[in-house]
Amino acid sequence: MVVDSLTHHQLYHALSPRLAKALNHLAETDFTQAEVGTYPLEGKDIFVIVNDYHTKPKHTEPFEVHQQYIDVQYVVSGEEEFGYLPLAEQTPLAPYHQEHDFTEFDYESNKNDAAFIPLKAGMFALFFPGDMHMPGTLDTPTAVRKVVIKVKV
Incomplete structure (x- = not known):
């Protein structure tokens, strides 16, 4: 997992060409005006999801893990917290779910081991396969515009 400001995105370009393309797309696109929805950037290898929502309390959300994609999660406006912990012996x-590339894990069973980290406007997080994460949480419901770019590993 990586958390940083989008102004530092070039520090992570060497991780992979696809990740570099995704981060450049975030830096070069005005997502305040983008339509909510999903669109391809490089077919199924890199695609973009623009979403508006309100944060939810931690206890109502599951943790998730992906196997085929890196999640690049960028907050355009608003703020949220995300839960994080390494995948280990959790059940x-x-x-x-292969079609949607996720496995869900219970909050209650993992809450004592998780760290919750703020993600504010202008910041991004990279979640690699094996990184358990719970995006979109905050105790007080808050409006968020977020872009998630899925990058095939």
Whole structure:
């Protein structure tokens, strides 16, 4: 997992060409005017999801893990917290969902081991396969515009 300001995105370009393309796209695009929805950047290898929502309390959300994609999560406006912990011996709530590339894990079973980190406007987080994360939380419901770019590993 990586958390940083988008102004430092070039520090992470060497991790992979696809990740560099995704981070450049974030830096070069005005997402305040973008339509909510999903669109391809490089077919199924890199695609963009623009979403508006209100944060939810931690206890109502599951943790998730991906196997095929890196999540690049960028807050355009608003703020949220995300939960994070390394995947270890946790038991999933259900089998891996291959079509949507996720496995969910229970909050209650993992809350004592998780760190909750603020993600404010202008910041991004990179979640690699094996990084358990719970995005979109905050105790007080807050409006958030977020862009998630899925980058195939």
